[in-house]
Amino acid sequence: MGHIEKMLRAHPEPAGSDGDTALACIKACFECAEVCTVCADACLAEPDMQHLVTCIRLNLDCADICAVTGRLFARPSPRDAETLQHQLEACARSCRSCGDECQKHAAQMAHCRICAEVCVRCAEACERMIGALVP
Amino acid sequence: MGHIEKMLRAHPEPAGSDGDTALACIKACFECAEVCTVCADACLAEPDMQHLVTCIRLNLDCADICAVTGRLFARPSPRDAETLQHQLEACARSCRSCGDECQKHAAQMAHCRICAEVCVRCAEACERMIGALVP
Amino acid sequence: MGHIEKMLRAHPEPAGSDGDTALACIKACFECAEVCTVCADACLAEPDMQHLVTCIRLNLDCADICAVTGRLFARPSPRDAETLQHQLEACARSCRSCGDECQKHAAQMAHCRICAEVCVRCAEACERMIGALVP
Amino acid sequence: MGHIEKMLRAHPEPAGSDGDTALACIKACFECAEVCTVCADACLAEPDMQHLVTCIRLNLDCADICAVTGRLFARPSPRDAETLQHQLEACARSCRSCGDECQKHAAQMAHCRICAEVCVRCAEACERMIGALVP
Numbered sequence: 134m135g136h137i138e139k140m141l142r143a144h145p146e147p148a149g150s151d152g153d154t155a156l157a158c159i160k161a162c163f164e165c166a167e168v169c170t171v172c173a174d175a176c177l178a179e180p181d182m183q184h185l186v187t188c189i190r191l192n193l194d195c196a197d198i199c200a201v202t203g204r205l206f207a208r209p210s211p212r213d214a215e216t217l218q219h220q221l222e223a224c225a226r227s228c229r230s231c232g233d234e235c236q237k238h239a240a241q242m243a244h245c246r247i248c249a250e251v252c253v254r255c256a257e258a259c260e261r262m263i264g265a266l267v268p
Numbered sequence: 269m270g271h272i273e274k275m276l277r278a279h280p281e282p283a284g285s286d287g288d289t290a291l292a293c294i295k296a297c298f299e300c301a302e303v304c305t306v307c308a309d310a311c312l313a314e315p316d317m318q319h320l321v322t323c324i325r326l327n328l329d330c331a332d333i334c335a336v337t338g339r340l341f342a343r344p345s346p347r348d349a350e351t352l353q354h355q356l357e358a359c360a361r362s363c364r365s366c367g368d369e370c371q372k373h374a375a376q377m378a379h380c381r382i383c384a385e386v387c388v389r390c391a392e393a394c395e396r397m398i399g400a401l402v403p
Numbered sequence: 404m405g406h407i408e409k410m411l412r413a414h415p416e417p418a419g420s421d422g423d424t425a426l427a428c429i430k431a432c433f434e435c436a437e438v439c440t441v442c443a444d445a446c447l448a449e450p451d452m453q454h455l456v457t458c459i460r461l462n463l464d465c466a467d468i469c470a471v472t473g474r475l476f477a478r479p480s481p482r483d484a485e486t487l488q489h490q491l492e493a494c495a496r497s498c499r500s501c502g503d504e505c506q507k508h509a510a511q512m513a514h515c516r517i518c519a520e521v522c523v524r525c526a527e528a529c530e531r532m533i534g535a536l537v538p
Numbered sequence: 539m540g541h542i543e544k545m546l547r548a549h550p551e552p553a554g555s556d557g558d559t560a561l562a563c564i565k566a567c568f569e570c571a572e573v574c575t576v577c578a579d580a581c582l583a584e585p586d587m588q589h590l591v592t593c594i595r596l597n598l599d600c601a602d603i604c605a606v607t608g609r610l611f612a613r614p615s616p617r618d619a620e621t622l623q624h625q626l627e628a629c630a631r632s633c634r635s636c637g638d639e640c641q642k643h644a645a646q647m648a649h650c651r652i653c654a655e656v657c658v659r660c661a662e663a664c665e666r667m668i669g670a671l672v673p
Contacts, residue, residue: 223354493624
C-alpha cells in the first residue's frame with residue numbers, strides 16, 4: 134500500500150463508497166502533473182523544438198491543472214461538490230488535449246509517447262471520478 | 269499601467285477583442301489567490317478557530333484554484349478553449365462558495381469580510397471571461 | 404520502472420552521475436508534498452484540532468516547498484546550480500521541522516506518524532542531493 | 539492600500555517591526571511570479587525562439603519559486619525562520635539568474651526588458667527580507 138493510500142485510511146473522515154475511485158484519481162493526477170513537467174522540459178531540450186511549441190504549452194497547462202486537481206482530492210474532508218466537478222472536467226479535458234498533441238510526436242520521441250499514455254489514463258480517472266460525484 | 273498589463277502588451281501574440289476582460293480576470297484571480305492564502309492563515313490564528321474549519325478548507329481550495337486559473341490566463345498564446353472554460357467555471361464556483369462562507373463571519377472578522385468581497389469580484393471576473401470565451 | 408524514471412531516461416539531455424540521487428529526490432519531494440497535503444486536511448478534521456495549529460501550518464508550508472522542489476528537479480535540463488542548492492536547503496529544513504512537529508503527535512494519530520516518516524525520508528533525499536550538487 | 543496590505547493588518551497575529559519589509563517582499567514575489575509566467579509564454583511565441591530556451595527555463599523556475607515564496611510570507615503566523623531564510627535565498631538567487639538572462643534580450647524584446655527589471659526588484663526585496671530575518 135502506498136503512502137497516499139495509508140494517509141487516506143488514517144484520515145479522521147473516512148472516504149465514502151467512492152474511495153477507490155478517488156484514490157485512483159489522486160494518483161493519476163499527481164503522476165500526470167509530474168510527467169507533463171518532464172515532457173515540457175524534454176521538448177525544450179530537443180534539437181528541433183520549434184514544432185513542439187504547442188506541445189510545450191499544453192504540457193505546462195496540463196501539469197498545473199493536474200497538480201491542483203490532485204491536491205484538491207488529497208483533501209478528503211467535505212467540500213463544495215460543484216467546484217470539484219468543474220475542476221475534474223477541466224483536468225479531464227486538459228489531459229485529453231495534451232495527450233492528443235503528445236500522441237502526434239509519439240513515434241519520434243519516447244517522452245511524448247509515455248506522456249500521451251499517462252494523460253489518457255488521467256483523463257479516464259477524472260471521468261470516472263466525475264461519474265462517482267454525479268450519480 | 270501595471271506590470272502584467274505591460275507584459276501582455278509586449279507579448280508577440282496580441283490579445284484579441286477580449287483583452288481587457290482577460291486582464292481583469294488575471295488580476296482578480298491572482299489577487300484572490302493571495303487574499304485567500306492570508307485568510308486561511310488568519311483563521312488558523314483566531315483564538316476560537318474550531319468553527320472556522322469550513323472557511324479554512326474553502327480558502328485553501330480557492331487559493332489553489334485561483335492561482336492556477338490566473339497562471340493559465342497569464343499565458344496568452346493560443347490554447348485549448350474548452351479547458352479554459354471548465355477552469356473558469358471551477359474558479360467562479362470556488363470563489364462563490366468561499367465568498368459565501370467568509371461572508372458568514374464578515375461581521376466578526378475583517379479578514380473574512382475583505383476576503384468575501386475579493387472572492388465575489390473574482391467570481392464576477394471569471395463569469396465575464398466565460399461570456400467572452402463562449403459567444 | 405515508474406513513469407518518472409522512464410521520462411527521465413527519455414529526456415534528450417541525459418542525467419549525469421547523480422541521476423539516481425536526483426530521481427530519489429524527485430520522488431521523495433512529490434510524495435512528501437502529497438502526504439503533507441493530506442496531513443494538513445486530516446489535522447483540520449480532528450475533533451480536538453486547536454493544538455494541531457502549528458502542525459497544520461508546517462504541513463501547508465512543507466507541501467508547497469516540496470511540490471516546487473520536486474518540480475524543479477523534474478526539469479533535468481541545465482539550470483542555475485546555486486538556486487537549486489538553496490531550494491534543496493529550504494526543502495530539507497522544511498521537512499525536518501514539519502517531521503519534528505508531526506512526530507510529537509505520532510502516538511495519537513496515524514496520519515502524523517506516517518507524515519513524520521515521509522518528511523524525514525524527504526529531508527534525507529534532499530541532503531544527499533545537496534551533497535551531489537556540491538562536491 | 540491594497541488588499542494584501544489590508545489582509546495583513548486584519549490578521550490576528552500582527553506583523554512585527556519587519557512588517558513593511560515583509561509586505562514589500564510578498565508583493566514583489568507575486569508580481570515576479572506573474573511576470574515570469576508571461577515572459578516564458580511570450581518567449582515561446584517569438585518567431586526565433588530557439589535561442590530563448592535558457593530564458594524560458596529560468597522563467598519557469600523563477601515563476602514557481604517566486605509563487606511559493608510569496609505564499610509562505612502571505613502566511614504571517616509564526617513559522618520556521620530557517621526554512622524561510624533558505625527559501626528567500628533560493629528566490630533571490632533565482633531572480634538574479636533569471637534577470638541576468640532576460641537582460642541579455644532586453645534590447646530586442648520588451649517582455650524580457652520588463653521581466654529583467656521586475657526580477658531585480660524582487661531579488662532586492664528578498665535580500666532586504668533576509669536582512670530583516672537575520673539581524
